Amino acid sequence: MRWLADHYFAEGPGISKDAPKRTGLALVVETMWREGIELMKLNLLFVLACLPVVTVPAAFAALMRVTLTMAEDRNVYLVEDFAGAFRRHFLRATLLGLTSGVMIALPAYAAYTYAGLSVAAPIYTLPLALSVGVVILFSIAGAYAFALLVASEFALGEIARLSLLAALARPGKPLAALGFVAVFWVIHILFYPVTLVMPAIINFAFGTLAIAFGVHETVNRLVRAKEERAGMAEQAMSGA
């Protein structure tokens, strides 16, 4: 037991106030390492919240809210924040989830169809690539949309417009995050049944944290820009 006590109670090297803050992938890894246990609890919470199925979009919105807070290096009250976001965004998240689901499912089905056809006729490779591109674009837009949903009070139409624009303008980081999510699922499938519990404790929360890291800068910028515009309009109104 001594090693455990030493592990927990031995003094660390300290954190200098002037130490440069980690950025990029190093920051993602550091946050995942530091919040590992919390993320596992969060994953479990998400899975439980998804059990009634209709709650999946709201649970995902709540998951996004908590992971965004982690990505912004702010304090998280796990259960309280998750439950609060779940209740607060339930209706809008459900609508957004259904819309996003359909928007991704349609080109995904098209891609599936063209993939089958392209085996016999290579000409179908072109629509297949287009369909896959649309799936990826809408997946990225979906990630932005859920982050915008929980980070702002924008109307759903505005969220859809901004998330599509963001997906077109800044697809890199969210795409990398989606790749990270895909890696988790590939590991889960490849090593099944050893990885039986992975979806219950790892895949969703760690994956969503990666997505949160991928989108939070752009989302914050969009929210700030909108607030500044609203502030300027208010000033203009009061001036008039």
Add this chain to the structure above:
Amino acid sequence: MASISLQKLNKTYGALTVVHDIDLEIGDKEFIILVGPSGCGKSTTLRMIAGLEEISGGDLVIGGEVVNDVPSKDRDIAMVFQNYALYPHMTVYKNMAFGLMLRKAPRDEIDRKVMEAAKILDIEHLLNRKPKALSGGQRQRVALGRAMVRNPEVFLLDEPLSNLDAKLRGTMRAEIAKLHKRLGATFIYVTHDQVEAMTMADRIVVMKDGHIQQVDTPQNLYDRPVNMFVAGFIGAPQMNMMPVTIVRHGEGFAARYEGQDLPLPGNLDQSRIAAYLGQAAVLGVRPENFHEVAPADIPSEALALISAVVELTEPMGSEVHLGLSWAGRPITAKVSPRCKAAEGETLHLLVDMSAAHLFDPKSELSLFSDAPQPRGIAA
């Protein structure tokens, strides 16, 4: 209002009494330090005030109310432990917020208080880190922050700096003293380090074997120790003690040590010395009261010339500690770094007898001090 009164406070474990009927009055917003060697009962006393130890006898009064049976959580006190006692699985923020969360304080209030405390302690950059990554000093700041967010009337600190290295201890000492002024709360601090006690306290309580020896301001403790224990405990290196006999010396008196008469000048209470004429006493001389040359501010009649053999030299940078043999008795003198005394050499030193102390060899009480007065709030 957080004045604290210990009235005949007593702690026993079976037949063993570790705190003996101690009386102490601690004023509101006072910074009081309990100091003494290991096992003297200082931490037990603090833990009784905290409510972590049951009181065996006497009364503990906080803010005019007897709180012997009041649970710790309801005493409006916060305690900082030597080993920090941080929750390793929680972030710094949550460690600090935990007490407020248990009290179901609103989140806005928790956030505000945590951020305020973090700003004061300069640990804002650590809030979302786990204690494992923090150094000892940073952990101690977090422990202080955890106490601060509760905004208690009384802070109890149990050897909070003992686990830190010397440099950090110095920094944290100053910070705790500043914190006390800023928060305006009552601080009760336990330490065995007399430097901490001397530098931070409004008053110091010196304890030994479960008894209070003396309660006074740091300077008074140093200048007017009531007994040999306090005289030896306060001051580093410790006071030199020599067995002497009080004899007549011209118009006044002298302390005779190994055949040499050391004059006891008029600033020392001659009537009290007179009562010991022809009797044994213990002469106490602090190491800094030995001089190589006569200081300008000390009258020559107060200086006594002695010869001692140098046995050890300890250069400290700003001063040199000399281990000397004076008539076969080991003593320590603090001299200037310019002193080039070599080991084995006989050195002639002047003793400032106006700063000397005399003690009764049996009772060990000072001849110049009234009986110990543990009660009373500093003016």
